Amino acid sequence: PQIEQIARFGGALFLAVYSILSFRSAFTENHALETHVQTKGSLLKVVSVCLAFTWLNPHVYLDTVVLLGSISTQYQPNEMQFAIGAITASFVFFFSLGFGARFLSPLFSRPKSWKILEFIVGVMMATIAISLII
Numbered sequence: 001p002q003i004e005q006i007a008r009f010g011g012a013l014f015l016a017v018y019s020i021l022s023f024r025s026a027f028t029e030n031h032a033l034e035t036h037v038q039t040k041g042s043l044l045k046v047v048s049v050c051l052a053f054t055w056l057n058p059h060v061y062l063d064t065v066v067l068l069g070s071i072s073t074q075y076q077p078n079e080m081q082f083a084i085g086a087i088t089a090s091f092v093f094f095f096s097l098g099f100g101a102r103f104l105s106p107l108f109s110r111p112k113s114w115k116i117l118e119f120i121v122g123v124m125m126a127t128i129a130i131s132l133i134i
Contacts, residue, residue, distance in 0.1 A: 013129075019125035022121045
């Protein structure tokens with residue numbers, strides 16, 4: 001019980017700090033996008049960076065092995081359906097993320113949009129932090 005309480009309050013503190021940082025960013029940062037000159041990279045370099053972001057990212061292992069692995073044990077003997085659902089959800093999420101970013105880029109080219117997003121993120125983090133304490 002003590003570890004659960006420490007983890008709960010630690011998580012609430014973590015979220016509260018990031019909520020404050022998000023609010024500060026929403027009200028003080030400029031959020032002006034800088035234009036960069038697009039340079040051509042070699043195919044090897046692009047593929048290497050992509051693979052490094054994928055395979056050297058600790059969240060890949062935490063999410064797939066630890067989180068999904070522990071949750072999947074609840075769905076025996078339907079492991080195959082769980083795996084297909086997890087793969088499908090991942091596929092939809094990452095493609096939506098990529099195409100959504102392209103679709104929303106005109107909206108987020110304006111600094112005010114970033115300020116609104118930062119404010120919404122701050123509210124969400126503060127709400128979750130408070131719910132962990134209550």
